[in-house]
Amino acid sequence: MRKRSIGILILFLFLGAIIGSALGEVIALILPDGVVKEFFTRSVMIGFGLEEEDKGDANLLKIHLGFINFAFGFNFKLNVIGVVGIAFAAYLLRWYHQRY
Numbered sequence: 723m724r725k726r727s728i729g730i731l732i733l734f735l736f737l738g739a740i741i742g743s744a745l746g747e748v749i750a751l752i753l754p755d756g757v758v759k760e761f762f763t764r765s766v767m768i769g770f771g772l773e774e775e776d777k778g779d780a781n782l783l784k785i786h787l788g789f790i791n792f793a794f795g796f797n798f799k800l801n802v803i804g805v806v807g808i809a810f811a812a813y814l815l816r817w818y819h820q821r822y
Contacts, residue, residue: 734815735808742807743800750801762802769797 746762753759770783785792 731815734811738807738809738811738814739798739800739804740807742810743804745807746801746803749803765799765801765804767797767799769795 743765746765750759750763753762783794785794
């Protein structure tokens with residue numbers, strides 16, 4: 723059995739979440755209003771950074787060094803299909819490692 727790289731695992735799961743979430747948004751655009759559409763469009767924002775007071779929705783970590791300013795932040799919107807994408811990516815990774 724080959725040693726699994728943590729980088730490959732994170733890459734597969736991250737790509738699965740991104741592709742799944744994007745697919746969920748596309749499915750939500752196609753579906754008519756109703757319970758099913760609400761199910762696919764409901765999502766959770768995951769991120770880090772400090773919340774900026776004047777813009778309540780932007781999560782940024784700001785660093786002021788006098789001569790240069792940095793603003794860091796990361797938000798990830800995950801929906802139901804995104805979770806399915808993560809599970810599918812984990813399955814593909816397991817299949818890939820068993821096969822090769």
